[in-house]
Amino acid sequence: EVQLLESGGGLVQPGGSLRLSCAASGFTFSSYAMSWVRQAPGKGLEWVSAISGSGGSTYYAASLKGRFTISRDNSKNTLYLQMNSLRAEDTAVYYCAKDPGDGYNSPLNFDYWGQGTLVTVSS
Amino acid sequence: DIVMTQSPDSLAVSLGERATINCKPSQSVLYSSNNKNYLAWYQQKPGQPPKLLIYWASTRESGVPDRFSGSGSGTDFTLTISSLQAEDVAVYYCQQYYTTPLTFGGGTKVEIK
Numbered sequence: 543e544v545q546l547l548e549s550g551g552g553l554v555q556p557g558g559s560l561r562l563s564c565a566a567s568g569f570t571f572s573s574y575a576m577s578w579v580r581q582a583p584g585k586g587l588e589w590v591s592a593i594s595g596s597g598g599s600t601y602y603a604a605s606l607k608g609r610f611t612i613s614r615d616n617s618k619n620t621l622y623l624q625m626n627s628l629r630a631e632d633t634a635v636y637y638c639a640k641d642p643g644d645g646y647n648s649p650l651n652f653d654y655w656g657q658g659t660l661v662t663v664s665s
Numbered sequence: 666d667i668v669m670t671q672s673p674d675s676l677a678v679s680l681g682e683r684a685t686i687n688c689k690p691s692q693s694v695l696y697s698s699n700n701k702n703y704l705a706w707y708q709q710k711p712g713q714p715p716k717l718l719i720y721w722a723s724t725r726e727s728g729v730p731d732r733f734s735g736s737g738s739g740t741d742f743t744l745t746i747s748s749l750q751a752e753d754v755a756v757y758y759c760q761q762y763y764t765t766p767l768t769f770g771g772g773t774k775v776e777i778k
Contacts, residue, residue, distance in 0.1 A: 577767075586758065586769060586770075586771050586772045587707075587709075587715065587758055587760075587769040587772075588769070589760075589766060589767040589768065589769065592765070592767070601765045601766075602766075603766045604666070604766060637714055637715075648762070648765060649762065649765065650703075650720075651705035651717060651720050651760060651762050652705075652715070652717060652760075653717050653726065654717075655714035655716070656714065657714060658714055
């Protein structure tokens with residue numbers, strides 16, 4: 543059974559940093575691309591970033607302007623999102639999502655999702 | 666970026682009746698080399714993460730009831746729930762994966778009339 547468990551969310555002041563983690567199990571982690579997708583309170587879905595199965599290719603939403611960095615440790619079956627210079631508008635539930643492909647050419651869609659971790663940026 | 670426009674924003678349908686949701690990408694998501702539409706549909710119930718329903722515009726994900734169907738091509742897509750059940754109350758999103766950034770529609774809330 544595929545399981546994705548996010549952690550690392552919480553309350554952070556504007557300008558602060560946070561690192562999210564997503565522990566994966568139930569599939570061959572290194573064979574699949576992974577993404578982070580966020581959802582602001584009461585709003586729709588916004589794709590944040592993706593990384594190929596090998597970690598060699600990364601993709602980002604342009605709006606992040608270099609503030610976020612996605613990475614993975616295939617030996618630990620874990621996906622990460624380093625978030626810097628956080629702003630109030632980054633407040634959202636952050637979901638880790640599995641891609642049905644390896645992401646070598648491009649990420650696709652999301653066949654499994656974690657339950658999400660809430661990030662609140664506020665003073 | 667490809668802008669995904671969904672309509673309507675919300676709809677109320679009687680139990681057993683048909684629900685139809687539209688999704689219009691701002692540019693074609695049909696990849697000519699493989700004739701595939703790079704479009705997916707998701708269902709999100711309150712307090713839950715989204716669930717993949719349909720990919721490649723019309724392929725149902727394993728375990729998804731056959732009352733859910735996807736159709737369309739290029740810049741015009743539809744998600745149809747043929748006979749609405751109480752458990753189908755949710756927000757539905759379309760998503761394109763033709764190019765990055767991956768983008769979602771704004772969502773359509775489906776309720777019982």
